[in-house]
Amino acid sequence: MEKLERIQQIKKKRPGYGEILDFYQMVKEERDRVKASLKIKPIKLRKEWKELLAKEGFSLIQKEDFPLDIEASVKLFQTLCQIGKDANPHMSDQVKKIKEALDSKRIDLKKILKEGVKEQRIEQMADESGVDKKVFSFLIQSSAKPSIEAGMEQLRSELDPETWLKGYCPMCGSLPSLSLLKEETGKRYLLCSYCGYQWRIERLFCPFCNNKEHESLQYFCGENEEAYRIDLCDKCHRYIKTIDFRIIGESDPSLEDLATPHLDILATQKGYKRPVPNPWAA
Ligand SMILES: [Zn+2]
Ligand SMILES: [Zn+2]
Incomplete structure (x- = not known):
């Protein structure tokens, strides 16, 4: 289904979500626009990395190994700030603060990007300059996302999504943000929260603690919403949201x-x- 059509559909069903969905749509459009003209270096894989992946279960690369188009990311950051200014009062307020911190060099955007978008560094810098961590982190992550996804696409053919079967991303080692059910038989996949890679996983499995026992794994769906379910693990008390694409x-x-x-x-x-909250959730 076309994205815009889907957004209209959701808005009709849940009018209260209109504002956030409109914001998401604008951010997504900008990210897609940037993607078309990105300049990123090819990732040079070393032979031993693939061996480590097969033998030790290490991810193919690390988060910071994704080459970023810094100029494009900085530009996108500025565009997203512009969009954020009109999104809602809190965002608008934070964008103003972030701009001030950038102007007075308390925040070094290029440096954060060059260091490979490290969550800890982002939080530290947000703390130091008194801006909302969540908003700042969201803006940085979104600005780097087109480069990261392009890097992931470059390496996609190096991996077999069907055979990894672990709770973390084989591409970059990050945790999944969502799980997806696909095809008639409901094959289950995890979606990487960082690079967007998808890999196969067993139906009964907690990606956060590797629990496979059905006694301690349960799920619930929303009312009249069988397409969305929450998979709960009673061993680690964490959950992942699962979206059923079959529906x-x-x-x-x-x-x-x-x-x-x-x-x-x-x-x-x-x-x-x-473990990996929706970055949009207020
Ligand atoms: Zn990944
Ligand atoms: Zn668990």
């Missing part, structure tokens, strides 16, 4: 995630944590 058809997983925050609220109320 709604292939769609943008981040968009579907964004359209179902009520399920995250339910899971949290039950006492489960989400």
